[in-house]
Amino acid sequence: GMYQPGRGTWLGAVLVFEPARPPVVEFVRPDLEPPFRQSPPPIGFQDELRFFPRAEEHIPVWLLERAGLAPAPVPTTDGGVRTPRIWDGLDASGKPLIRREPLVSGEVERVLAYLDAAPVILASRSRGPDAFAPDREDAVPMNFRTDGAWAWPGAVAYYLREHGVAPDPDLLAHIRSRRFTAPAEVPEPVKDLALAAITGEQPHTAE
Template sequence: MLSDPRPLGPEEQNDLLLQITLLLSHSLPEGWQEVAVSYRALGSHSEMLGQIQRMGQRPSSHEPPPDLAKRFQRLRAGMYRPGVGTWFTATYRLTSSSGYSVAYDQDNEPAWVSAPPESARDEELRMFPRDAQHIPEWWGRPPGGGAPDEAARAPAGRGAGAPTGPPSTPASAPAHGQAHRPTGATVSIAKPYDGTQPDGTPIFQRPPVPPEARDAVVRYLADAPIILSARSFSEDLLAPGRPANVPLTYHTDGTWIWPGSVGYYLRAHGAPPQPELVAHIRDNGFRLPALPENVETAALENLYRYFQSGDES
């Protein structure tokens, strides 16, 4: 659930960013080249602004879909570090040619359009306690009384400061094993694992894939059309010391949709996908079916409805 207060691991953070990408892309007009969204929060006070660049036109304001705010709120809570706090501003940028990027600022005052009340600082400390050395200097000024730099002022900028990064001790997660079938849809959406241990390690409570079938299942999962991609990689949660090489993608064969991490964890660690998905692949003879031209568009629509429903956890 989006209101789940538990810390988020790197893969979960990236999954929320993929959701933001898909939800935002559905709101964009023809001819867009770049869009930026700035989400700012202190306590329960928040605001979200967008800016869009269309081909041959000057940048103009763009109203982001309201559902984005819930994802940013979840990111902000999930990226909290005890005693250190969490970010105040997230600046997200999506371009038509190179995908998305995001920057977080946990030090500088947001460039408020509507300044928060004085009580927001106390509320922030109750929600996200900080040690004294991590309380920013601008908290000694009235809200909105600072002079934020130009990068923080413009939604299209990358923002200042460094990302807070993933939390150090992720809490246990609710079960992830049940395939989700969006209402009125004809596809099932697979989960990469069944939950997490207190240290964030994924839990797989599934029957293993027979050794003689593993390579064929891996090929099927990896070769299926990609319908959504972050053009980057996430940390291997079963081998944290490795370079980030878990693909941040979603694939489909027209009947199922699954994240790229499903095939990765099977190939790298033998961690099995959901048995229903494995049975489906076996029933297909381990060969991808011929897909109609509109299958990727239809799958994206299913994924879009799935993210909108808020059932992705």
């Protein structure tokens, strides 16, 4: 195949067909995001990096952002919902890199309680592979929750519970600022914004 260990593989191509001529393939430059008709959700880009791992210097900025590995943007005044980084990058073999301080033992359960208590906005019975234990049976929850300001996958709580990986520092600061108390309900329009932040689709608006 075209995959090169540590460097990855091509991420987009355009096929041009003309009558009576062989098809022409134009590969999209790796530093440019392919012109998706419908952009895949973040988990799709995370799968790309898991199945075709590459060293950090060979991961374009747009792919880091799409996979949720780049620093989350500052919240906007129009009600934007943030999504966290699950980890801080990947090494040449595709294993996650963690560059954040672990939680103190007394705080772990309080953070887990917050992460697990927020309303679900995307439910799934499916389980994904554990990036830190790839030989383990699929166990990472594929659901998503939101507190109205952040939207996060079940992987955040899973990796904290199973491997001691603290949440994204900005999300953690947010949880602390709320005194570890997650809202029981989130308004539907805000849930739509959170779902849009996860899927990349535009939120539904009332006619």
